[in-house]
Amino acid sequence: MHGVGPADDGGDxxxxxxxxxxxxxxxxxxxxxxxxxxGGRLLAVCRRLLANDEDAxxxxxxxxxxxxxxxxxxxxxxRLSTWLHRIAVNAALMKLRTRRRRPExxxxxxxxxxxxxxxxxxxxxxxxxxxxxxxxxxxxxxLVRQCIDTLPERYRTVLLLRDIDEMDTNEVAxxxxxxxxxxxxxxxxxxxxxxSLLDPHFxxxxx
Amino acid sequence: xxxREFADFIMDYLDGELDERxxxxxxxxxxxxxxxxxxxxxxxxxxxxxxxxxxxxxxxxPREVPDDLVRAILASRKR
Numbered sequence: 600m601h602g603v604g605p606a607d608d609g610g611d612x613x614x615x616x617x618x619x620x621x622x623x624x625x626x627x628x629x630x631x632x633x634x635x636x637x638g639g640r641l642l643a644v645c646r647r648l649l650a651n652d653e654d655a656x657x658x659x660x661x662x663x664x665x666x667x668x669x670x671x672x673x674x675x676x677x678r679l680s681t682w683l684h685r686i687a688v689n690a691a692l693m694k695l696r697t698r699r700r701r702p703e704x705x706x707x708x709x710x711x712x713x714x715x716x717x718x719x720x721x722x723x724x725x726x727x728x729x730x731x732x733x734x735x736x737x738x739x740x741x742l743v744r745q746c747i748d749t750l751p752e753r754y755r756t757v758l759l760l761r762d763i764d765e766m767d768t769n770e771v772a773x774x775x776x777x778x779x780x781x782x783x784x785x786x787x788x789x790x791x792x793x794x795s796l797l798d799p800h801f802x803x804x805x806x
Numbered sequence: 807x808x809x810r811e812f813a814d815f816i817m818d819y820l821d822g823e824l825d826e827r828x829x830x831x832x833x834x835x836x837x838x839x840x841x842x843x844x845x846x847x848x849x850x851x852x853x854x855x856x857x858x859x860x861x862x863x864x865x866x867x868p869r870e871v872p873d874d875l876v877r878a879i880l881a882s883r884k885r
Contacts, residue, residue: 627880630880630883631876631880634871634876634879634880635871635876638871638875638876638879639870639871642871642875643860647860656872656875659871659875659879660875660878660879660882663879663883664879664882664883667883711813711845713808713809713810713813716808717808717809717810717811718808718809718810718841719809719813719841719842719845722841723841723844723845723848724844725844725847726847726848726851736858739855739858739859740858740859740860740861740862743855743856743858743859744859744860747856747859758856762853762856762857763856763857763859763860783817786817787814787816787817790817790849790852790853790856791813791849793852793856794845794848794849794852797848797852797855798848801848801851
């Protein structure tokens with residue numbers, strides 16, 4: 600199969616309109632093509648947010664069902680991939696909201712501390728090498744994911760949506776029901792906290 | 807500009823959203839404060855490390871969807 604996959608992002612919109620016409624005509628093969636073409640990426644998006652494969656698969660299933668029900672209302676000016684991505688993020692966020700939350704650790708200990716005169720309390724030690732060469736790739740990726748996972752949920756969610764999924768501030772704000780400014784503040788704090796979590800591992804380049 | 811203010815403005819600085827006056831203050835602080843320069847470098851590396859952490863998943867090749875999931879989705883559409 601070719602022509603409808605995520606590899607075509609930014610490419611030919613006529614592909615979207617062709618597949619859309621087949622979906623709207625109830626063509627079974629078209630439904631399967633869309634699920635196979637976009638399902639993998641949507642599953643990755645939902646797995647990141649939910650950190651649980653079963654919940655992620657449920658969210659992807661709900662995504663396609665909502666999308667297929669609404670296919671007549673899909674605005675042909677948008678990309679099918681972007682539309683599905685947004686529905687998937689929404690489905691995953693709904694699941695996050697309904698699931699029993701772990702009590703959130705305060706973020707403050709992970710934010711920089713300052714003296715009264717406004718100077719940092721801490722003397723930062725240079726990370727001997729940038730993290731992308733200090734450790735083997737897979738090892739480093741696993742470590743960073745683990746650190747992201749330990750962030751309090753509302754910070755982790757914003758970091759994932761903004762820095763990893765590369766959604767824009769206003770879109771994340773509207774999905775989370777918060778102001779764009781709150782998204783920016785959370786993202787900045789999430790990055791600062793992640794820096795603190797990575798620091799002991801990246802100092803001197805050892806893992 | 808204090809180190810505290812510098813830390814607050816890092817994201818806006820990197821996004822090119824500081825007005826000219828603040829940007830000048832930021833650059834001046836950066837030039838004289840080695841500790842904040844290190845902090846800024848680590849902040850940038852943190853953002854890059856986050857992106858790289860999920861790099862494989864974002865590869866442009868279509869990834870596998872479990873067959874069970876495909877079947878479940880297609881079956882529930884017909885219900």
